[in-house]
Amino acid sequence: MIEVANATKTYGDTIVVRDVSLTIPRRGITSIIGPNGAGKSTLLSMISRLMPMSAGTVTVEGLDVTSTPSDVLAKRLSILRQDNRIASRLTVRDLVEFGRYPYSKGRLTVEDRDHASRAISFLGLELLADRFLDELSGGQRQRAYVAMVLCQDTDYVLFDEPLNNLDMKHAVGMMKLLRQAADALDKTIVLVLHDINFASCYSDYIVAMRDGTIVRHGTPDAIMTSAVIQEVYGMNVEVQEIRGRKISVYYM
Structure with a gap:
């Protein structure tokens, strides 16, 4: 499991993540949700040690991320960031x-x-394997990046807003693939998501953040209530159950 203890990130006098402690359960999908500026991506970056903590500790299966050698940690934990700056003239196979x-x-x-x-094969990219990245659609390119991360074959896989720039159809397809990866490949997947309905439908566990702290965490049933959504986002919603899943309906 991933253990976060008193993690804090500051920039000068500004506290971006404040004294966060959290246990992310082994296996399945954990989604981190919350409004813009809640500290979601910063927390994920500290867990993956892409960003140093100002205070606190993070361990992955007992390995301290700040002191574990990079080649050792990279065999246990991988991350796909929002900003992928890999040369576009790579083929899909080269990237993976x-x-x-x-x-x-x-x-x-x-x-x-x-x-x-x-x-x-898992990401359905066989016919695109020898195509260059800049010849792909946004959805195809995103699947190629996910294939690269899964190819790293780590127990823990982190994704920072993997649905960015995807339309509804491709976003649904991506969430289904991540759900399949968690179940069929026995992965622990941690996502930063903006869409709470996707989090509700595909996650096993949800962490809700606001103003750099964790407001609530628990199963989708525990988080997807009108009171919790009001507490996290500061807006009134109605939560309905459709086909066994709780979906929020927004009010202006």
């Missing part, structure tokens, strides 16, 4: 194989290539 770097150090083995082929 890059996920094996913690193991291959750039010298791919047969096992590494097999991992890449399985990830490409």
Whole structure:
């Protein structure tokens, strides 16, 4: 499991994340939700050690992320950021194989290539494997990035707003793929999401943040109530149950 203890991030006198303590359960999907500026992406970046903490600790299966060697941590935890700055003239296969770097150090083995082929197949990218990234649609390119992260074959996979720039159809398809990865590949997936309805429909656990702190955390049934949504977002909603899932209906 991932254990966060008293994590804090400050910029000068501004506190972005304040004294957050949290246990993220093993396996399944945990979604971090909240309004803009709640500290969601900052918390995820500290968990993955992309961003140093001002105070506090984070451990992944007992490994302290601040002191564990990078090559060791990279075999346990991977992350897909919002801003992917990888050369667009890479092919899909080149990109996915890059996920094996913690193991291959750039010298791919047969096992590494097999991992890449399985990830490409899992994301349904076989017909696009030799296409360049800049020849793909936004949805196809996002699937390629997800395949790269899954190819890293870590127990814990973090995604910072994986639905950004995706239309409704592709967003639903992406959430279904992530749900399948959690279930079929036995992954622990942690997402930062803006859409609370996607969080409700596809998550096992939800962490709700506001103003740099955790307001509530628990199962979707516990979080998806009118009172909690009002507390987190400061707006009135009606929560309805459709096909066994709670969906929020917004009011102006």
